[in-house]
Structure formats: C-alpha cells, structure tokens
Amino acid sequence: MKEIQSSKNTLIKETKKLQQKKYRQQTQSYLLEGFHLIQEAQAAGVVLKEVFISQRGLNEWSAWIEENLAEYYLVSDEVLKSLASQPAPQGMIAVAEMPQKETLNFSGAWLLLDNVQDPGNVGTMIRTADAAGFSGVILGQGSADLYNPKTLRSTQGSLYHLKISNQDLAEIIPQFQHAGSPVFGTALDKEAKEYLTAAKMENFALVMGNEGQGMSPELLALTDQNLYITIKGQAESLNVAIAAGVLMFHLLK
Amino acid sequence: MKEIQSSKNTLIKETKKLQQKKYRQQTQSYLLEGFHLIQEAQAAGVVLKEVFISQRGLNEWSAWIEENLAEYYLVSDEVLKSLASQPAPQGMIAVAEMPQKETLNFSGAWLLLDNVQDPGNVGTMIRTADAAGFSGVILGQGSADLYNPKTLRSTQGSLYHLKISNQDLAEIIPQFQHAGSPVFGTALDKEAKEYLTAAKMENFALVMGNEGQGMSPELLALTDQNLYITIKGQAESLNVAIAAGVLMFHLLK
Structure with missing residues (x-):
C-alpha cells in the first residue's frame, strides 16, 4: 500500500487522462468507478493495473481488499474526486485493462x-x-x-x-x-x-x-x-x- | 411581443425560481424546455402563462408562434440559458400551469x-x-x-x-x-x-x-x-x- 495525497501527483495526472477516449484507446485501459463494478471486473478475471482507495473505502471493503488486491494506493478524497466522473465517487477507482480481441462465434x-x-x-x-x-x-x-x-x-x-x-x-x-x-x-x-x-x-x-x-x-x-x-x-x-x-x-x- | 435582454429582469428572476420544486408547488406552475414539449402542452390545452423565445427560436418556429401564441417574450440567449436546466437550451422555454386535480376513474x-x-x-x-x-x-x-x-x-x-x-x-x-x-x-x-x-x-x-x-x-x-x-x-x-x-x-x- 502506497499513499497519494495530491491530485498533482504524476500517476494521478496520467490516470486522469483516461477520462478521455483517445487515451483509453492509446493505453488500452479504462477507469472503473465504485466498488460494485471493480468487484465484478476482478471476479471476471479483468486485470486491474491500479486501484485507488479512499480511507472510507478502505474501512468499508477491507476484507475484499485484503483477499483480492496485491497492491493499491490509499488516496485522499480530493485525489479520488479528481479521477471520478461523478461528484461523489464511491471510495474506489481502478484502472482496468481492455480485453484482447477474440474471434466471435455466432451462436445464441x-x-x-x-x-x-x-x-x-x-x-x-x-x-x-x-x-x-x-x-x-x-x-x-x-x-x-x-x-x-x-x-x-x-x-x-x-x-x-x-x-x-x-x-x-x-x-x-x-x-x-x-x-x-x-x-x-x-x-x-x-x-x-x-x-x-x-x-x-x-x-x-x-x-x-x-x-x-x-x-x-x-x-x-x-x-x-x-x-x-x-x-x-x-x-x-x-x-x-x-x-x-x-x-x-x-x-x- | 416584448423584449428582455438581462437575466436580472424581475420576471426572469421570478421565473427562475420554478427550477425549485417548492416554488412550482406554491405557484402551481412549472417550466417547459424546448419546442417539442411546449407544442405538445399547447396542443393538449395546457395554459402557457409565459413563453420566452430566443431570436434563433423565433426564426425556426415562426409559423407555429404566430398561429398559437397571443403573447411572448423575445429574450437573449443569456436569459434563456439562465432559465434552462440544460447547458444548451432549445430556443424556447415556457411557464405552464399545472392541471386541476380530477377524480380518478379506475378503468383501463x-x-x-x-x-x-x-x-x-x-x-x-x-x-x-x-x-x-x-x-x-x-x-x-x-x-x-x-x-x-x-x-x-x-x-x-x-x-x-x-x-x-x-x-x-x-x-x-x-x-x-x-x-x-x-x-x-x-x-x-x-x-x-x-x-x-x-x-x-x-x-x-x-x-x-x-x-x-x-x-x-x-x-x-x-x-x-x-x-x-x-x-x-x-x-x-x-x-x-x-x-x-x-x-x-x-x-x-
């Protein structure tokens, strides 16, 4: 666990760019906001490159975090807010990797x-x-x-x-x-x-x-x-x- | 037709209060944004107490305006924007009267x-x-x-x-x-x-x-x-x- 207090931190500034489609495509990664989506992604085997968690989020989901995350950033509410698209982010934001292109099968x-x-x-x-x-x-x-x-x-x-x-x-x-x-x-x-x-x-x-x-x-x-x-x-x-x-x-x- | 250029105009300031539910209930009236909703309201016989139209709106819907509105205000884009809930209002905003309470019938x-x-x-x-x-x-x-x-x-x-x-x-x-x-x-x-x-x-x-x-x-x-x-x-x-x-x-x- 590392701590980031300022939204001017280089990693935060880089991560914030993923709010734009252009950067999502360049890096083949995207932002996931809120515990529910992050939990679903993790359960589906999606690679979470970075996870940013506020103190409140840490308190609320400590068991899940301990069990599932090898590494994460503890960030201030200000940092979390700077990464979020919504005014009140839900305590956790992750950078997820887009899936590889697969061949389609047409059944179903x-x-x-x-x-x-x-x-x-x-x-x-x-x-x-x-x-x-x-x-x-x-x-x-x-x-x-x-x-x-x-x-x-x-x-x-x-x-x-x-x-x-x-x-x-x-x-x-x-x-x-x-x-x-x-x-x-x-x-x-x-x-x-x-x-x-x-x-x-x-x-x-x-x-x-x-x-x-x-x-x-x-x-x-x-x-x-x-x-x-x-x-x-x-x-x-x-x-x-x-x-x-x-x-x-x-x-x- | 009267003109209003400033969002500090008293009528505009009063009208803006209708963005709040409390004032809608007090005055039994509400704001309608955009030509389509206003047209539907007028066709349904809803009383339009005031209609505010921008120059662009006036150009676009002149035939309907002439046929259906006895009176309206030509307002600046700034005034229209101050009344709107959306960043780009659609050229026309009206104050509509809430309907009288009717007895319900339960068929259908x-x-x-x-x-x-x-x-x-x-x-x-x-x-x-x-x-x-x-x-x-x-x-x-x-x-x-x-x-x-x-x-x-x-x-x-x-x-x-x-x-x-x-x-x-x-x-x-x-x-x-x-x-x-x-x-x-x-x-x-x-x-x-x-x-x-x-x-x-x-x-x-x-x-x-x-x-x-x-x-x-x-x-x-x-x-x-x-x-x-x-x-x-x-x-x-x-x-x-x-x-x-x-x-x-x-x-x-």
Missing part, C-alpha cells in the same frame, strides 16, 4: 447496436441483454463507447457477463446469416412485421438503431426480417432501450 | 410507481405507458417529481397523453380492487409468479418499486398477485423502466 442471441449514441442507453441495453440470456452485444459504428463512465455504470457490471465487440455491422450481419442465424432489424416500413407474430428462437441477431433516426437504410436492406412494436397510445416512439427490452424478452426462446 | 390499465426516484426512469415509464396503451400513471410517495425538467424531458410529451396523478398508493390500491381491477405487484418472493404465465387483460394496475429496494413490503401485502421476470443471465436485476416496459407490453390485452 446477439444484440447489434447501430449508432446508438446515448451511453446510458447502450449500458442499459447490455444489462438487459445479459438478463434476457443473450450471448453478446456488438457495438456498431457511431455507438457510444463501452468504456465511457456512464456506459459502464449503466451496465451494472453486465459487460463482464457476455461477449462485447466493436464491429462494422455491414460486415458482421452477413456473417450471422452465413452461420445460419437470422438477423432482425427494427423499422416501421411496410414490409416489417409486428414483433408478436415472430416466433421465439435460440439463434438470431437483433439490430437496434439510433435514438432519433432509427436504423440506417443500408443496414435495414441487409436484414432477413424487420420488426416493429405497435404503439397503442399517442406516443411517437419508444425509448430505444425499452424497445430493445421488449423485443429481447419476446424473441429469445 | 394503470401504472403505479412506488418510490421510483430517478426522474429519467419516471419520465421513460410515462412515455412507455402511453405507447403501451395505458390509461394513466399514479406517482406514489417518494417518486420523482413529474415537473422536474429531467422527468418532463424523458416523457417526450407523453404526460399530456394519459392521466397522471399523485396519490398515496396504500389508499389507491384498495380502490382499484373495489372497482374490480386486479393489482399486480413486482417482487421475487415465493408466492410471486413468472409474468409470462399471467393472462393478458384490459383492466388492472401494475406497481413498480424503487430502483434499489423494490416495492415496499406494506404495498406488496396489498396486491392481488405479485409478478417477476425470470433473469436468465448473470445480471442481478433489470433497470426498473425496462422491467416496466416488458411487463406493460405483455399484460395489456
């Missing part, structure tokens, strides 16, 4: 995100995909960064429970189809069908689109079938994460 | 919120209830304020499409039952049943609970049947707005 149910921009929506959809029993989530171009603090927080740790991959959806959709998994888009065009008429199945991909524009026409043209949810009231649309939840729970057998 | 499907604290969740659930064809939403004690800017924004205007009422749920649940509508709670207790085994129906109430603690034991004891959603993956729970969406779309005939 997959959620594909086409330009879903809100980090809260992306995180919530990952959490919902986990709860619905999906195998993985593919983040297409334009979608919010998985390692944005708000995305991470909204996943509630589910990013460590299923496969998550960044891919060009125009390339990946044909690969699902080649592997025998139908790909469902979401749209309101006249060839789309009401989701309740779609049979439950085990192997498929479901594509959700941008909050305002929906799916891109290029991707809609690649799907096997497009689905819609009938809106009964006067709402113009559903929040994309809500629509994804309704569809995922309906479609997966 | 109703969503009851027990201590749901996040304004985004409450707003999204109102939007989803609208889309699912629900008749209304009842905000129980401890739930986020309907007139919080984040709640309003998340409703996307759906607050004007169905009935919304603040009530003590312990008093209102027996009234649904007396009117012949079963009341479903959400819980993981051993007498709860998997939602997919529940029949679709037209008249009922569904209660969703707090983000962390779920429904209060007192209310769970009052319901006719409690439901749960089977979690298939390793997620500990679903976001409450997602769970509400899955249940609402499944239950309403």
